[in-house]
Amino acid sequence: MYHLASLLALSAVVAATNLGQRPLVDHQTSALKKNLVSSEALEALILEENLLKRAEDLYKIAELGIEEYNHPTRVVGSPGHYGTVDYIYKTIADLDDYYTLSNQTFNAVVGTVFEARLVIGDREPLSANPFALTPPTYKKEPVFGDLVLVKNWGCEASDYPKGVKGAIALIVRGTCSFGDKSALAGKAGAVAAVIYNDQPFFPLSGTLGSPSPDHVATFGISNEDAMPYIMKLKDGKEVDASAYIDSIVTDSPATNVIAQTKGGDQDNCVMVGAHSDSVSAGPGINDDGSGTISLLEVATHLTNFNVNNCVRFAWWAGEEEGLLGSDYYVSQLSPDENIKIRIFMDYDMMASPNFAYQIYDANNKVNPVGSEELRELYKAWYTKNGLNYTMIPFDGRSDYDAFIKNGIPGGGIATGAEGVKTPEEETMFGGEAGVWYDPCYHQLCDDVSNLAMDAFIVNTKAHSIATYAWSLNGFPKRVASKSEEATPQNSLPDAYRAEYHGPHLII
Missing domain, CATH: 3.40.630.10 (Zn peptidases)
Incomplete structure (x- = not known):
């Protein structure tokens, strides 16, 4: 919580706001x-x-x-x-x-990246971004390893070759979530993961979503930054890399405010x-x-x-x-x-x-x-x-x-x-x-x-x-599900598939 001085400052703000902001009528009026x-x-x-x-x-x-x-x-x-x-x-x-006024408190997962650096070969990709809610690298120190190209979309355990253990996994964006890719890389023994954009001309930043113990420190890079390394790896050449992220992911109490007439x-x-x-x-x-x-x-x-x-x-x-x-x-x-x-x-x-x-x-x-x-x-x-x-x-x-x-x-x-x-x-x-x-x-x-x-x-x-x-006259009525246990639906098709969940890409 915050100090007494902060509380007093907030009280002054609210008091000043309420003056002149009151509605135009007396609320005791019928x-x-x-x-x-x-x-x-x-x-x-x-x-x-x-x-x-x-x-x-x-x-x-x-x-x-x-x-x-x-x-x-x-x-x-x-x-x-x-x-x-x-x-x-x-x-x-x-x-x-x-209004009927209420607060709704829940635990919010909050992530902060303090420092981050990715080096592939002899340079730092200009587009490199640590993902939101990424864990830090081991002991918050730089980790080193070969860059290993993951097969297909990196959405199955079988896409990760044995050589990814102790290495840095390079994975294409698409099909499954960033969080799934990071977790699969972690399960395969990777010390970090780099996900590159499958679309040209854009850097890649997003979120790993709900924390998993299998997540590893994860960066996003552009297609253009990734392609030279992909070509070398496909030609059988080795590419070394290092990754460093100092970050923290914590739970913090948060509150929604709901007001209903x-x-x-x-x-x-x-x-x-x-x-x-x-x-x-x-x-x-x-x-x-x-x-x-x-x-x-x-x-x-x-x-x-x-x-x-x-x-x-x-x-x-x-x-x-x-x-x-x-x-x-x-x-x-x-x-x-x-x-x-x-x-x-x-x-x-x-x-x-x-x-x-x-x-x-x-x-x-x-x-x-x-x-x-x-x-x-x-x-x-x-x-x-x-x-x-x-x-x-x-x-x-x-x-x-x-x-x-x-x-x-x-x-x-x-x-x-x-x-x-x-x-x-x-x-x-x-x-x-x-x-x-x-x-x-x-x-x-x-x-x-x-x-x-x-x-x-x-x-x-x-x-x-x-x-x-x-009036809601003429506006489509909600239709209840036949199953009492199911959430009411309004003929929601399977086609709705969001690429984002908030300000960050998730897939």
């Missing part, structure tokens, strides 16, 4: 005196100055991490994240009796979520402070209205470590509770400075029925407001993933992360082609200055939340 929510009425209450004030508050909270991390951060397990959770909880608790049909819930944590490298004011703030603003102003369907807000912990909070939440739902969630909407990175208005390209052929209807609702709203939009892959990069995999329709909007804006998008949205949508993605400079306030306010308007809180 619900009968409130109007039914409408998109236009809710949108009118979303103000740029309130969004900016909350961003400043979150940055002050991130500064609670300076003593431990030497810079502001809200990474899960840090004082900055504990402070963020308290800030969210206290803000919602201040809204009197409109007391009004509205409790058996038909509209759910929306954002993640409350940042990466360790920075304060995460856009990623995903912006989504956190959007939800807080909408939850605050929704109290001015009645709803026909309950609205459930969630702030997830541990997204940056691999969607840990949302995974845990969905895993704890009983079949009866699962089926009460009619739709899940994801708010992740609402204000990237070189933004594009992005909609997840979810459809009913590959995703639970209803995902496509949400996508079309977003498209219609942008069009109605004279705004361009673009579609992005629905590939598991954010907290919708667990919902989709468990039969709950989902989707969402974003403004872009490390992807590069195209010339066509420069014409559509302004900004600069050839530059990341968020040049400060996962970096220390993701601070208050890293927000495009015009995109921020547009994406906080919450049209989809208000629309479905008002």
Whole structure:
């Protein structure tokens, strides 16, 4: 936990925020005196100055991490994240009796790489990246061995030749997860593993996922860096290598915050979520402070209205470590509770400075029925407001993933992360082609200055939340599984296969 001074600083932040951020009505007023929510009425209450004030508050909270991390951060397990959770909880608790508010605590697996170095032959591959949640090399010292090329995809024990024992395994990406490849290399006796991209022109970084005692220190490299060594090995030549990783993988308590309207049909819930944590490298004011703030603003102003369907807000912990909070939440739902969630909407990175208005390209052929209807609702709203939009892959990069995999329709909007804006998008949205949508993605400079306030306010308007809180008429109904023990499904096809699980590739 954090020191008394930090607690006092956090209390001051929350107190200052609550002044001027209170809803426009007295919450003791009878619900009968409130109007039914409408998109236009809710949108009118979303103000740029309130969004900016909350961003400043979150940055002050991130500064609670300076003593431990030497810079502001809200990474899960840090004082900055504990402070963020308290800030969210206290803000919602201040809204009197409109919401049922709860915390959900679980253990988050957190990994930190302090130092890493890979040398193959006589050089260090420029693309070398240690994987997230990689264990360290033996005794956190450099290990040495021949580079050994693994057969096929490295997804079967038989793919690993005897010569891999005491060596460094070189494995192609594909077919099975990075974690499976690392574990199989470890079982075969490798002292480290290097996974190279099967696609040209891109470096390879990802996560090993849930820790295994068989995992070995694992790097990713590009196809271009790997090919010269592969050619030598196939010609029967020897290639020596060394690997070094100083890292730690630990369990840390983490907390989701859940708030549900007391009004509205409790058996038909509209759910929306954002993640409350940042990466360790920075304060995460856009990623995903912006989504956190959007939800807080909408939850605050929704109290001015009645709803026909309950609205459930969630702030997830541990997204940056691999969607840990949302995974845990969905895993704890009983079949009866699962089926009460009619739709899940994801708010992740609402204000990237070189933004594009992005909609997840979810459809009913590959995703639970209803995902496509949400996508079309977003498209219609942008069009109605004279705004361009673009579609992005629905590939598991954010907290919708667990919902989709468990039969709950989902989707969402974003403004872009490390992807590069195209010339066509420069014409559509302004900004600069050839530059990341968020040049400060996962970096220390993701601070208050890293927000495009015009995109921020547009994406906080919450049209989809208000629309479905008002009515789900015509929206596909959830269909229960015939098996009482099975999770309710919504005709989820086998075709949904995410390459990501959060910000990292998993396969």
